[in-house]
Amino acid sequence: MDIQEVQDRIIREFGLFEDWTEKYKHIIKLGSKLDTLPEEDHTESNLVKGCQSQVWLTADLEGDKVIFKADSDAAITKGLVALMVTFYSGQSPDTIIGTNPEFINKIGMAQHLSPTRANGLASMVKQMKIYAMAFKAKLAT
Amino acid sequence: MDKVNTDIPTKVNWEEVRAQFPVLRQKVNGKPLVYLDNGASSQMPQSAIDRIDAYHSHEHANVHRGIHSLSQHATDAYEATREKVRKLINARYLEEIIYTTGTTDSINLVASSYGRKYFREGDEILVSEMEHHANIVPWQLIAEQTGARLKVIQMNEHGELIMDSFYQQLSEKTKMVAVVHVSNALGTINPIEEIINAAHEKGAKVLIDGAQAVPHSVVDVQELNADFYAFSAHKMCGPTGFGILYGKKEILEEMPPYRGGGDMIDKVTFEKTTWNDLPFKFEAGTPPIAAGVGFGAGIDFLNSVGMDNIAAREQELVDYATGKLSKIDGLTIVGTAEHKASVISFLLDGIHPTDAGTILDKEGIAVRTGHHCAQPVMEHFKIPGTLRASISFYNNEDDIDRLVEAIEYTKEFFG
Numbered sequence: 001m002d003i004q005e006v007q008d009r010i011i012r013e014f015g016l017f018e019d020w021t022e023k024y025k026h027i028i029k030l031g032s033k034l035d036t037l038p039e040e041d042h043t044e045s046n047l048v049k050g051c052q053s054q055v056w057l058t059a060d061l062e063g064d065k066v067i068f069k070a071d072s073d074a075a076i077t078k079g080l081v082a083l084m085v086t087f088y089s090g091q092s093p094d095t096i097i098g099t100n101p102e103f104i105n106k107i108g109m110a111q112h113l114s115p116t117r118a119n120g121l122a123s124m125v126k127q128m129k130i131y132a133m134a135f136k137a138k139l140a141t
Numbered sequence: 142m143d144k145v146n147t148d149i150p151t152k153v154n155w156e157e158v159r160a161q162f163p164v165l166r167q168k169v170n171g172k173p174l175v176y177l178d179n180g181a182s183s184q185m186p187q188s189a190i191d192r193i194d195a196y197h198s199h200e201h202a203n204v205h206r207g208i209h210s211l212s213q214h215a216t217d218a219y220e221a222t223r224e225k226v227r228k229l230i231n232a233r234y235l236e237e238i239i240y241t242t243g244t245t246d247s248i249n250l251v252a253s254s255y256g257r258k259y260f261r262e263g264d265e266i267l268v269s270e271m272e273h274h275a276n277i278v279p280w281q282l283i284a285e286q287t288g289a290r291l292k293v294i295q296m297n298e299h300g301e302l303i304m305d306s307f308y309q310q311l312s313e314k315t316k317m318v319a320v321v322h323v324s325n326a327l328g329t330i331n332p333i334e335e336i337i338n339a340a341h342e343k344g345a346k347v348l349i350d351g352a353q354a355v356p357h358s359v360v361d362v363q364e365l366n367a368d369f370y371a372f373s374a375h376k377m378c379g380p381t382g383f384g385i386l387y388g389k390k391e392i393l394e395e396m397p398p399y400r401g402g403g404d405m406i407d408k409v410t411f412e413k414t415t416w417n418d419l420p421f422k423f424e425a426g427t428p429p430i431a432a433g434v435g436f437g438a439g440i441d442f443l444n445s446v447g448m449d450n451i452a453a454r455e456q457e458l459v460d461y462a463t464g465k466l467s468k469i470d471g472l473t474i475v476g477t478a479e480h481k482a483s484v485i486s487f488l489l490d491g492i493h494p495t496d497a498g499t500i501l502d503k504e505g506i507a508v509r510t511g512h513h514c515a516q517p518v519m520e521h522f523k524i525p526g527t528l529r530a531s532i533s534f535y536n537n538e539d540d541i542d543r544l545v546e547a548i549e550y551t552k553e554f555f556g
Contacts, residue, residue, distance in 0.1 A: 020170075020503055021554070024499075024500070024503075024554075025554075028555070052494070052495040052510060052511040052512075052525075052526060053493060053495040053496075053525075054525070073493055073525065074493035074495045074496045075492075075493060075496045075555065076495070076496050076499050077493075077495065077496075
C-alpha cells in the first residue's frame with residue numbers, strides 16, 4: 001500500500017476516539033496484535049537504545065521492500081512500535097528514507113516521539129531509516 | 142538519621158507550608174498535580190523564587206572581582222549562603238563548604254583531585270551495590286587512571302547493606318569508602334556512622350553521598366565525622382545547577398585544584414601558578430551566582446519550618462503511604478529496609494513501570510519510573526526498573542490517596 005494511504009488510514013482510525021483513555025487502549029491493543037519477534041531475536045544487537053522500556057527491531061529485504069519486525073517489553077511502547085511497523089514495513093528503502101511518521105503528531109502522540117523521551121521510539125525510527133539506507137546501498141550494487 | 146523524632150509539633154501548619162509552593166497549584170492533564178518526584182528534584186518555595194528574581198532584577202554583578210558596589214553586594218549575597226550551609230550541616234569552618242554544581246560534581250571533584258594525588262596501583266575503593274551512578278562512575282574513571290580497584294559492598298533482599306560484606310572487604314588497602322546516606326532508589330538509610338568509624342580505623346577516607354539525606358533530616362558532619370559529604374541544592378528547595386561538597390579542612394588543603402581558571406588562583410605567571418585559599422581553590426570561573434543566592438533562601442525556608450519538623454512529618458507521610466500501598470493487590474514494594482526515608486519504590490504485577498508511569502501522568506501524578514540511575518540496584522532485584530514515589534514535607538495525605546486511586550485505575554486500565 002502507498003505509504004501516504006497508510007498514514008491517512010492511521011489518522012482516520014484514531015479520529016474515532018474521544019479521549020486519551022480510548023486512544024491508549026487502542027494503542028495497547030495494536031501492540032498485543034503485533035506479530036512479535038521470537039525470544040531468540042531479543043538480542044543485544046537488535047536492541048534499540050532507550051532508557052526505560054526496551055525496543056527490539058529486525059529488518060530484512062524481500063525483493064525491493066524492507067520488512068520490519070519489532071517488539072517491546074512495555075505495552076504502550078509496543079503499541080507505538082506496532083504503528084511504526086505498520087507504517088514502514090513493506091515499503092521501499094527510498095520511501096522509508098524520504099517519509100517521516102507525521103501521523104504521530106496528528107493522532108496526538110507527538111510527545112512519545114520526542115528524542116528526549118526515554119522510550120526508545122525516536123531511536124527506533126532512526127534505526128529503521130539506517131536499515132533502509134543500508135538496503136538501498138545493497139540494492140544499488 | 143534513624144533517631145527521628147516522631148512527635149509532630151502542632152505548631153507547624155502544613156497546609157500553610159504547602160501553600161508556599163506555587164508550582165503545586167496547577168493542573169496537569171486536566172487533574173490537580175500530585176508531585177511525588179521530590180527525589181529527582183524538589184520544588185522551590187515562593188521566597189526562593191522571589192529571591193532569585195530580586196537578584197536578577199537589582200543585584201546582578203560578577204562576584205569576588207569588582208570593587209564597585211554592585212559586585213560587592215552580589216559577593217555578600219552569594220557568600221551568605223556558605224555560612225547558611227555551614228550552619229545547616231554544622232561544619233567547623235566556613236572554608237570546608239565548597240560550592241559545586243551538584244552532588245555529581247562534588248563526587249567528581251573528590252575522585253579526581255583526591256584520587257589523583259593519593260590512589261596508587263593496588264589501592265581499593267569501596268562503594269556499595271546501591272550507589273547512584275554518580276557515586277560509581279567517577280571512582281571507575283579514577284581507578285582506571287591510577288590502577289586502583291573498585292570493590293562493592295553487597296546488599297540483602299530488603300535493600301540493606303550487608304555489613305559482613307563491608308567488613309570482609311575493608312582492609313589496609315582501602316583508601317576510600319564512598320557510600321550513600323539514603324538510597325535514592327530504595328529509600329534505605331545506611332548505618333554510615335558505623336561505616337565511617339570502621340573505615341577510619343583502617344586509615345581509609347570516607348565520602349558520603351547525602352543527596353537524599355540532607356533535604357530530609359538533621360545532618361551534623363562533625364558528629365558523623367565524614368571526611369567528605371556531598372549534596373545538591375535542587376533537592377532541598379533550591380534551584381538546579383548548585384551543590385555542596387563538605388570536606389575536612391586539613392584534607393581539602395592538601396588536595397590539588399580540580400579545575401583551573403579564574404577565582405581559584407593566587408598568582409599566575411607562565412612559569413608557575415599558585416592557588417587561592419580554600420574554598421576558592423576549588424571554585425574556578427564565574428559560578429552560578431543566582432542559584433547560590435536562591436539556595437540561601439531555600440535554606441532559610443527549610444529552617445523556618447525546622448529540619449526536625451520536616452523529618453518527622455516526612456516519616457509520618459512515608460508511613461502513611463507505605464501502609465496504603467502495601468494494601469494494594471499486586472503491588473510489591475522494592476526495598477523494605479528497617480530504616481527508610483522519603484522514597485518508596487514499587488512494582489505492579491504484569492505492568493511495565495513505564496506504562497504505569499504514563500497512565501499515572503495522565504491522572505496528574507508525577508512519579509519517577511525507570512532505573513533511577515542505579516542500574517546495579519535493578520540488576521540485584523532482576524527488574525527493569527521501578528515506579529518511585531518520593532515524598533517531601535509539602536506533600537499531604539491527600540496526595541497519597543490520589544496516588545493510591547490512580548494506581549487502582551492503572552491496574553484496571555491494563556487489566
